[in-house]
Amino acid sequence: AAEEASRSSPRFRREPKGRVSRQDKYSVLLPTYNERENLPFIVWLLVKSFSESGFNYEIIIIDDGSPDGTRDVAEQLEKIYGSDRILLRPREKKLGLGTAYIHGMKHATGNYIIIMDADLSHHPKFIPEFIRKQKEGNFDIVSGTRYKGNGGVYGWDLKRKIISRVANFITQILLRPGASDLTGSFRLYRKEVLQKLIGKCISKGYVFQMEMIVRARQLNYTIGEVPISFVDRVYGESKLGGNEIVSFLKGLLTLFATT
Template identity: 55%
Template structure:
């Protein structure tokens, strides 16, 4: 299998999947990711970051690791249990809200403009800076309240902090590895708000950010962990950045 690929992209893409009770979703998302990377002949690995899920997610992750090859740095199929530094890191949800089919567009945009970060956006219909896509971004499956919370969160941060990124609260992103390390070291908030803080910090540090329109589909299995506490923390986080950046 290895020898049939002669790819010009020599980078490695490390996908980080945070999981909490994703036993049902993990095998399918890993399969979809594997297919995308194989199809595009890219070197890849998946790192599952599980927080002691009671539903047995870790056992499923271990089974997948033995199926796909644990921690081996094979050219096309490896599944690591610890963070090993690929050249680029993709962070995305494991519940299909973020579809792997968008990853090749992230990679093309990164390459075309030598970007530090590419983020998925639900709130633009064309890629930024230049690459145009036919499919507009959007959200499917959320009720009006959740849509308003998301729009409100973006509006608040955009108005107060002006980072010039249309979807600050999304978490489907590709980072150049050293850039991710740098931003994480600067980021202080915990919970949902850190997605927004990472992007605001990145812009303040002068990193380049491109956007690819994505459709966000709400999960079918399991529940979201967004609650009222997170909304309050988010508003506090925007205020802290407004007064401190």
């Protein structure tokens, strides 16, 4: 970590007193809903990834009142790994992703926020790459992308892949967002950037992630990209039907009209 620090220190514009990345702390926000089976595994992988790479971190679990007892599992994890590493910040009922991030951020002590899915579709092994990428270009946002380099998707059938590609193509043409993967939700933000962005975003679902990047572009934030492999959820079902497609199109047109 010391090496890392000395290399990247001269260009640190937004750090207090220009002091270096050794103090950087990464808060991982994990919004959960019925992730009882996945949560221990994802937390173990996160802890492993961070302790191998030596970055300072905390994991904030935001459980939206899951009926399957995700909260009890999280409490046990808090005991095992210590309450300085695992913070449990549950809410009473399901209130949506945007507010989950706002809620989690209130309790985050890190200066960087990492958001990811808790259903194992995002592997924590990519986090050190995110951090390295961020330091390399001093980016405000680093976004995981399925459409570049070694990135890709496991567990999707052909139909789903084609829909995803077409949706991405239309989006690239309409919005010119300057990032290749807009609907992904594996990202690293500077805390103050995320705070500012979230206040501006109104959409839900797939479109929410897209709006974050588009608004970031508007506000002239810089965006770096890291290829990731996305694994479709192991347990449970991820859905993509007519409804999702239509609401995606609606959101896309709204963004096109308002930006």
